[in-house]
Amino acid sequence: MHEHLAIETRGLKKVYGRGRTEVIAMHDATMAVRRGELVALLGPSGAGKSTFLTAVGLINPPTSGQILIGGALVFDGPDPRVNLRRFRRKHIGYVFQKSNLIPFLSARENVQIALELNGDSPRRARRRASALLQELGVLERAENGPAMLSGGEQQRVAIARALANNPSVILADEPTAAL
Numbered sequence: 001m002h003e004h005l006a007i008e009t010r011g012l013k014k015v016y017g018r019g020r021t022e023v024i025a026m027h028d029a030t031m032a033v034r035r036g037e038l039v040a041l042l043g044p045s046g047a048g049k050s051t052f053l054t055a056v057g058l059i060n061p062p063t064s065g066q067i068l069i070g071g072a073l074v075f076d077g078p079d080p081r082v083n084l085r086r087f088r089r090k091h092i093g094y095v096f097q098k099s100n101l102i103p104f105l106s107a108r109e110n111v112q113i114a115l116e117l118n119g120d121s122p123r124r125a126r127r128r129a130s131a132l133l134q135e136l137g138v139l140e141r142a143e144n145g146p147a148m149l150s151g152g153e154q155q156r157v158a159i160a161r162a163l164a165n166n167p168s169v170i171l172a173d174e175p176t177a178a179l
Contacts, residue, residue: 005071006169007033007056012065014051025051026062035070050097050173057094057171058084070168089118093162095172099154101146107157108133108142114164132160 012029026048041049054060067075101110108129115125133139136156
């Protein structure tokens with residue numbers, strides 16, 4: 001195992017559809033990222049960058065291949081017995097291209113919910129959410145819903161949500177597009 005690696009992928013493949021409608025969105029995607037290393041994926045629109053990130057982030061797992069996070073094998077082909085959601089909540093922070101904030105929750109609640117889903121008490125989650133919103137310069141907008149926030153403010157709330165559980169890996173899909 002490569003414990004010094006934050007992320008390692010081996011032969012990831014993502015296929016959508018079947019037969020004549022089959023599209024191979026990703027084929028043999030293999031890479032290694034060391035702890036503390038920043039990596040940018042570059043390529044034209046439609047090249048599979050977002051597909052790769054959502055696969056590694058276990059949001060839309062690959063069709064086949066392996067994913068190791070912190071040296072631990074977390075994906076080795078589809079297995080309905082494995083709870084990827086629980087692992088993702090604890091170990092992976094994800095910032096979407098669009099903020100993906102829950103529209104009926106306030107900015108603070110959008111961060112707080114990530115903490116509560118991971119087992120934090122509402123009181124502790126509220127304090128941590130407020131601290132993150134302060135750090136990202138949007139605490140004064142904490143009680144506003146996403147519709148009352150600018151695109152940049154929404155993205156900063158989404159970044160706070162991704163950081164909330166102190167994940168070992170943060171994946172960001174065009175995080176500065178709305179800033």
